[in-house]
Amino acid sequence: MASANSNANVYGGDEINAIILDPGSLSTRIGYAGDDFPKIITPSYYAANGKKHIFGDSINVPRADFDIKPILKDSVIEDWDAAIEQYHHYFDKELALDYKEQPIFITEPIWTSAKQRQTLVENIYEKFDFPALYLGRAPTCVSFQQGRPNCLVVNIGHDTVSVTAVIDGISLLKNSMRTHYSGQYLSDQLYDLFLNKFPSLTLDAKYKIRTKTPTKYPEPPVFTPRELPKNITKSFDDYQKELLFHEMKETLLEAPDKQITDENSESYSKDENRRAFELPNGQSIELAIERYEMADSLFEPNNYSFTNETLANKYSVENGSLTIDSNQDDYRPLKRARKNESNQSTPPPAATEPSVAETRGLTQLISHVLSTIDIDLRASVAHNIIVTGGASLIPQVTERLYSELSSLNPGLKIRLHAVGNSSERVNQAWIGASVLASLGTFHQMWVTKEEYDEAGPDKILNQRFR
Amino acid sequence: MSANDILDVLNIQRDNSGQPSKKKAKHGNDSTNLQARQTGMARELYNLLGPNTPPVNLTNANNNVGVKDRWKSKATPWTLKDFKPKSGDPLTLYHWVRGSKELLEQDNIQVQQPYFFTKFSTNVDIPDFVDEETFNKYMEDIEVEERKNSELWEERRMEKERQRQEKLAKEKAARDNEKKIKGEKGEVTGISESKKDASSEVTSQEDGSQSEISKESTQAQSEEASVIPESKTNAIPWTYKETKHLFELCNSFELKWHIILDRYEYSSHRSLEDLKEQFYRVCKRIYSDDANGNPALIDSLGSFSKSKEVERKQYLERLLKRTPAEIAEEESLVIEARRFELAAKKMLVERSNLLTLLDSPQTSQSVQQYQSSQGLTNLYNNLMIMDKNQKRRQLQNQSSPSHDPIPPPIPLAASSSIRKERTFQTHLQQHLSNLVKQNQSQGNKNEISAIHKLLMKRLTAKEEEAYGLHYHANERLTPGVILRSSQRLPGLQQRQSVLKSVTSVFTELDIPTAGGTSWRPVMPTRKAMAKYDELLRAVVALLEVKKGRDKLEAEIQLIRSQKGLE
DSSP, rough: HHHHHHHHTTTBBBBOOEEEEEEEESSEEEETTTTTTTTTESSSEEEEEOOEEEEEGGGSSOOTTOEESSEEEETOOOHHHHHHHHHHHHIIIISSGGGGGGOEEEEEEEEHHHHHHHHEEEEEHHHSSEEEEEEEEEEHOOOOHHHHHEEEEEEOOOOEEEEEEEETTTTTTTTOOEESSSHHHHHHHHHHHHHHHTTOOOOGGGGGEEEEEEEESSSSEEEEOOOSSSOOOOHHHHHHHHHHHHHHHHHOOOOSOOOOTTHHHHHSSSSOOOOOOOOOOOOEESSSHHHHHHHHHHGGGGGGOOOOOHHHOOOOOOBBBOOOSOOOOGHHHHHHHHHHHHHHOOOGGGGGGTOOOOOOEEEEEEEEHHHSSSSHHHHHHHHEEESSSSGGGTTTTHHHHHHHHHHHHHTTTOOOOOOOOOHHHHTHHHHHHHHTTOOOOOOOOSHHHHHHHHHOHHIIIIIOOO | OHHHHHHHHEEEEEEEEGGGHHHHHHHHHHHHHHHOOTHHHHHHHHHHHTTOOOOOOOOHHHHHHHHHHHHHSOOOOOEEEEEOSSSSSSOOEEEEEEEHHHHHHHHHHHOOOOGGGGGGGGOOOOOOOOOOOOOHHHHHHHHHHHHHHHHHHHHHHHHHHHHHHHHHHHHHHHHHHHHEEEEEHHHHHHHHHHHHHHHHHHHHHHHHHHHHHHHHHHHHHHHHHHHHHHHHHHGGGOOOHHHHHHHHHHTTTTTTTHHHHHOOOOOOOOOOOHHHHHHHHHHHHHHHHHOOOOOHHHHHHHOOHHHHHHHHHHHHHHHHHHHHHHHHHHHHHHHHHHHHHHHHHHHHHHHHHHHHHHSSSSSSSSSSGGSSSHHHHHHHHHHHHHHHHHHHHHTTTTTTTTSSSOOOOOOOTTTHHHHHHHHHHHHHHHHHHHHHHHHHHHSSSSSOOOHHHHHOOOOHHHHHHHHTOOOOOOOOOOSSEEEEGOOOOGGSSSSHHHHHHHHHHHHHTOOOOOSSSSSSSSSSHHHHHHHHHHHHHHHHHHHHHHHHHHHHHHHHHHHHHHHHHH
16 A cells, blocks of 8 residues: 555556557557557557458558558448457567556547447457556547646547537546547548649659659659569558658648738748658659648648549538437437427527538637637636547647637637657657556546446446446 | 777877876776676777766766655555535445545544535525515504605705705896896997807807706706606516515525626626515614614614615716727817926925025115124024034934034024124034044143134134134034135035036136136135025025016016906
């Protein structure tokens, strides 16, 4: 007890080395609670040839007939078999866990449906031997990482941008919003740009090139290709291209300080704003205003429509509203009946009305969520906006957000908090979960299989995993 | 090889006298200790230091031993120990605890301690929810009560409405009348174009104000209208199931209302206030049925008003919806208002100063008595004493009765009366004789000096003057002899700027000064000095009065112009 006492004096911690699992749409993070960084950061993709599955960074090795498949979509597990296999791979082979020794903490986005949550919980209980588990909402974890019980978590991730208010360390589901104008969207914008502006460019991914000689864009690339196994799948090539886009996003993009219009586009296309990027095949391209336009599309997706049809079809108009289905199905008809009734008298809040067809960029999304939050909380929440996620690392994004939010909400004092360390910002939810799961007071929250079976999924999912 | 050897090789004479410290150090050091400490390389190095022995021994052997000891000592044992975070739950977790396994086991056998953090797990105190029957009864009661309330409210509202209508009608009538009159006037005198224009302008203004008023009234109406349906949406009745759900949520989310609303799954059209209202009123019922319910708690539960809460939120909302221009304007207005306040305060202070200044000599009595020099000096003395008394009172608040007798403060109105003057003189004489008596008691008792004799006599003013006698009533005199020409006039205690204007007045009036910066008459006799001082004060007072008058006049002008505009 001595250690518990002395720890309690400092930070109320009691470390039991629980396993933290934070599956994201781009990468999955696994590690021990109490650590300041995940032990394993691995892509949320796997390579499969029908018989064998390969996980981790070795999926980047070109192999014949191996398809690259995603495990998650929108931070929600889609491919259950692969997910379970991936977790088994890391728990058994990499961490060599004795499951009995510690419980597991899994982060989840706020939009997972009750069915998905139930599947996840039951799968974990069934397939792994953890004594207990806990599902934590990702925004709650982020709020714990920052130590701010009341905040607005703006997560600009790979698949989605989500804005969630966290009150007293509990995420508000009804006010939350999500769009897909995020990291993947930027990659697609980049791809669209290549199709338009550099039509003759062959996007050769890194794995194809052995040696290269630098050339400038209109000149053809000069490189010697690598010897590759036959039958490299298209999905592998696409995945490698995605990685290339990822690199370009990291090095090239920069958010303009205000919306790009015809008047100010001049200043962004100046020579000083020109950056060169060398493609893996040695060809270098130069971008100026495009760098800003890409990042601007996060804020004003309306102004940047895709020219390529398949890409355009991928993104429908989104106003960010989320429909989180209730878990108590028997009450639903009641709810619906009332909705129709009241639609005549008072218009319901915009968040529940999906008919409002309107695209919301990042700023509008945040500002709309702010306006739906109860007035008593709005000021404190606006003062604690946490910006996290990989795409928020684009230079000047937080500055642009700050200036736009301040001018949109003159009555509120806006303050943005973004972790300076880039790898911390990408893994913020994991770190927060690590903090949460090493608190002494948290250990009464773990749910065992017995309790789950006894109380039933409804009660546990809604009132225990809050 | 030591430093000595090197010195020998280089043929340098050692100056032993210059190194007394080394000798001392050698003597002082325990030779065995030294040898024990320095062996091999260390000793050679030490020797190379030569005469430059460091005053403090840098190598501390004890420290090393300490570290070594620590290395060698056994590490504190830590044990991976199982614990149960929740009592009555099968879940067992493991954490590291300081102490050996045996010790911990022993401890554990002695006392089965609950988990340290269990005490932080608390629940809110919420009454247990009732069964359906009682709930229905409660709801009926509540409904009846509310209907009564709403009727009352409706009545009050109607009353208000009527009053407003009446007021509006009255105002309208009054305005119509005015308009008519104005219109007539316009027609009657409307020969010249300009006047017609003016009247039409006035009427248009009237129209504007009227429309504003009507807008206000419609706004008020709409506001009320928005309140009414909200109370009517209550029409969606609370079922037993729904209320039970609410109570469950309240229990599991510890009355964090925003989260309860977020997780509320029944109707998406219940507002936070609806939930609160239902919860509080049902709680109130449950508690008041409970025999040992806390009456203060029941009262506080009843004090929740949904309409007030909604209103408060509307106000807050409006506050947040201000545009930046409005915020800036508001801020500038606040700053301006503060400035005005400050100016007004300053003005008030100045005016009161001025009034006291103008007040102090009571003008109700005749000025006759002051026309003689005697009268004036008396007045002056009286004022001086008063002034001093006031100052002293402020300073020490009469905490310690001072040794020298101070004449009692003379009331303003009576200050100049002869009777008081006489009492004052007798006071003075008593004081002086007391002093003399003291002197006598100290010195030779029998010898009564001529001065004393003189003092004992009651002298007339004329005699006093002839003898050159002067009572320094309570003037503070510096000890020793001083020349009157170097005496500082009390009237000179003014600000430099005031003094400057006083000089200009003096030159204007051709009053000779000694010139330059020295402020005294050419012939500084006592009387002349006194007069001069008086004059100085008078001029200062005059200047101040003039300043005050100018200010007042300007103010009057301002007010007049404002009134004129209206």
